[in-house]
Amino acid sequence: MRDGGRLGAAIEVLTEIEGRRRPVADALKEWGLAHRFAGSGDRIAIGNLVYDVLRCRASLAHRAGDASPRALALTAYAVAWGHGLDGLDRALADPHAPPPLSAAERQALARPDPFADAPLAVRADIPEWLAPSFERVFAREAEAEGRALAERAPIDLRVNTLKSSRAAMLDELSHLKATATPFAPNALRVPVGVGPAKPPHIQSEPAYKKGLIEIQDEGSQIAAALAHAEPGELVLDLCAGAGGKTLAMAAEMQNRGTIHVFDADKRRFGDLFERLERAAVRLVDIRHPDRPDSLVPLEGRMDLVLVDAPCTGTGTWRRRPDAKWRVAPNALAGRMREQDEVLTKAARMVRPGGRIVYITCSVLPEENEDRIAAFLSLHGGFTVETPGVGTTVDAAVKPYVRAAAGLGDVVRLTPRTAKTDGFFVAVLRKRA
Numbered sequence: 203m204r205d206g207g208r209l210g211a212a213i214e215v216l217t218e219i220e221g222r223r224r225p226v227a228d229a230l231k232e233w234g235l236a237h238r239f240a241g242s243g244d245r246i247a248i249g250n251l252v253y254d255v256l257r258c259r260a261s262l263a264h265r266a267g268d269a270s271p272r273a274l275a276l277t278a279y280a281v282a283w284g285h286g287l288d289g290l291d292r293a294l295a296d297p298h299a300p301p302p303l304s305a306a307e308r309q310a311l312a313r314p315d316p317f318a319d320a321p322l323a324v325r326a327d328i329p330e331w332l333a334p335s336f337e338r339v340f341a342r343e344a345e346a347e348g349r350a351l352a353e354r355a356p357i358d359l360r361v362n363t364l365k366s367s368r369a370a371m372l373d374e375l376s377h378l379k380a381t382a383t384p385f386a387p388n389a390l391r392v393p394v395g396v397g398p399a400k401p402p403h404i405q406s407e408p409a410y411k412k413g414l415i416e417i418q419d420e421g422s423q424i425a426a427a428l429a430h431a432e433p434g435e436l437v438l439d440l441c442a443g444a445g446g447k448t449l450a451m452a453a454e455m456q457n458r459g460t461i462h463v464f465d466a467d468k469r470r471f472g473d474l475f476e477r478l479e480r481a482a483v484r485l486v487d488i489r490h491p492d493r494p495d496s497l498v499p500l501e502g503r504m505d506l507v508l509v510d511a512p513c514t515g516t517g518t519w520r521r522r523p524d525a526k527w528r529v530a531p532n533a534l535a536g537r538m539r540e541q542d543e544v545l546t547k548a549a550r551m552v553r554p555g556g557r558i559v560y561i562t563c564s565v566l567p568e569e570n571e572d573r574i575a576a577f578l579s580l581h582g583g584f585t586v587e588t589p590g591v592g593t594t595v596d597a598a599v600k601p602y603v604r605a606a607a608g609l610g611d612v613v614r615l616t617p618r619t620a621k622t623d624g625f626f627v628a629v630l631r632k633r634a
Contacts, residue, residue: 203244205292206299208398209275211237211244212251213300216271219252219524226252226524247398251275254282256523257327257352264324265316266307272300273307280311283397287311327352331531332516332566339567343618347565350618355520357392357404358383358622359415360423362481363453366414374409378402385598385620386423388453390415413480418446421517421615421622422563424599425510426450428589428613428627429559433458435505438497438551440464441544445474447510447561452483454594462500464489497551505556507548511541511573513564517624520617538568545577549584555634557587562626565616570626571606577630578609586610587629 203211211233218229230249234240240248255262255274263269266277280290287308294302303311310316322337323330326348336344359380361371368388372380375390383389394401409415431437431451439448442463451461465471468491478486489496514537519526541562548558562569578584588611590599599613602620606612606628613627 203240204296204298205247205279206294206296208244208247208251209279209293210298210300211240211248212255212275213271215248215252216255216275219256220271223528226256243398243400246400250398251278251283253523254278254354256527257354257520258282259523259527260324260327261317261320261352264320265310265313267310268307276300276303276307277311322348325349327526329527329529332529335566335568339565347616347618350616351516351519351526351565351624352523353520353617354394354396355419355617355623356394357401358418358420358423359390359392359404360386360418360450361388361390362414362416362449363388364457364482365412366409371409371415375407375415378407383420383621385595385622386420386427387594389418389420389423391420411480413482416446416449416477416481418450419623421620421625422446423450424595424613424615424622425559425561425625425627426508427454427593427595428599428629429506429508430593431455431459431461431506431508435459436500436503437461437506437508438464438500438504438548439508439510440548440551441466441508441510441512442474443470443510444472445477447508448474448486449477449481449483451508452481452485455485457482457484460485460487462487462489462504464491464497466491468492497547501550503553504551505553507552507556507558508561509544509548509558510561511537511544511569513537513541513562513569514566515563516565517563517616517626520623534566534568538573541569541573542576545573546580549577549581549632552632554632556632558584558630558632559589560626560628560630563623564626565614565624570614570628571609571612574606574609574612574628574630583633584630585633586612587631589613589627589629 255278262274262277266273323333326345328348340347361368378392380390383391426447433455442465590596615622615625
């Protein structure tokens with residue numbers, strides 16, 4: 203396929219997503235099954251264009267003066283992919299391409315300063331109803347933070363130190379142009395390219411299949427390191443999901459101690475059991491949610507309770523741009539209730555002198571500082587402790603420690619400031 207045909211396909215997929223409110227991955231998969239003549243390069247290019255449209259939907263629609271799938275795809279190709287009007291005209295000249303530009307479309311794309319009067323939500327490419335939250339937490343940097351969340355994310359890897367080392371993996375993955383990241387001591391970063399470039403398929407790498415590396419954003423690795431899980435400790439990963447932070451803590455603990463793993467929905471475990479075996483992790487005890495009393499024996503005994511809280515995922519918009527436009531006020535309210543509930547449960551599990559580490563992959567203050575403030579108002583036996591002290595990322599995270607009014611020090615990571623996904627970390631110490 204030439205670019206004109208790819209543009210037409212992207213418009214089809216975007217129309218399907220808009221009309222049936224389908225997840226982007228499902229819509230792309232269905233299109234590929236229905237168009238088997240399209241090669242792998244074509245499918246990747248179409249997917250890249252669709253994802254880039256969703257990352258920048260608000261600003262693309264404003265520039266085009268039209269939010270239709272056609273307008274979004276053509277504007278992304280001309281502007282975000284850098285082909286300009288001439289390149290777009292050449293692509294639309296293909297027999298399998300969408301119709302050529304109309305005079306109105308051409309005029310819209312040629313505007314010299316289309317964002318002079320645009321509101322923050324458009325300039326930052328965020329939902330309009332979340333603009334006040336962004337302004338509250340980021341102030342003058344709200345636009346820049348939103349735009350950074352609309353960029354493509356690289357692929358970050360964590361070296362499994364139970365089996366290998368960062369130096370060895372830098373050598374083995376040199377063909378992927380892997381580099382060491384600046385903060386997490388065992389993290390590598392692999393570039394994904396621009397435009398129609400094919401990203402590397404990490405799951406096909408021998409190092410991945412042998413459990414030497416895991417796919418994990420550096421921000422997630424930093425959050426796990428800030429938990430400071432030490433060899434011999436009793437740890438509860440209360441919202442474990444697929445277990446990325448469990449695996450990271452197991453390596454930090456050198457397979458000594460116990461990590462009790464729990465999630466309210468066992469379906470979120472995914473391939474956790476296979477990942478544990480591949481990584482040679484031996485200190486994990488799965489606590490099944492089907493048993494209502496599965497956590498009772500742990501109450502008041504845990505040195506560390508990790509709360510990787512359910513959240514809106516606003517910090518992961520670079521990787522899940524379709525979720526950006528699906529999040530709604532009622533979803534945020536529901537997540538806040540869940541966060542309060544899981545923090546209350548964590549308070550029962552931790553021993554006197556132990557700690558709760560509260561983590562979200564959200565940048566919203568409603569899910570972060572507000573939840574810590576609400577927790578402290580109900581649980582007077584806890585104090586906020588500066589994250590990072592004594593950890594492997596201690597010095598590295600100091601620029602990202604922020605004093606939250608009335609709370610204490612917390613850590614906030616964002617794509618703009620740290621080149622990671624958006625993360626929030628607070629450490630709560632239970633008085634002895």
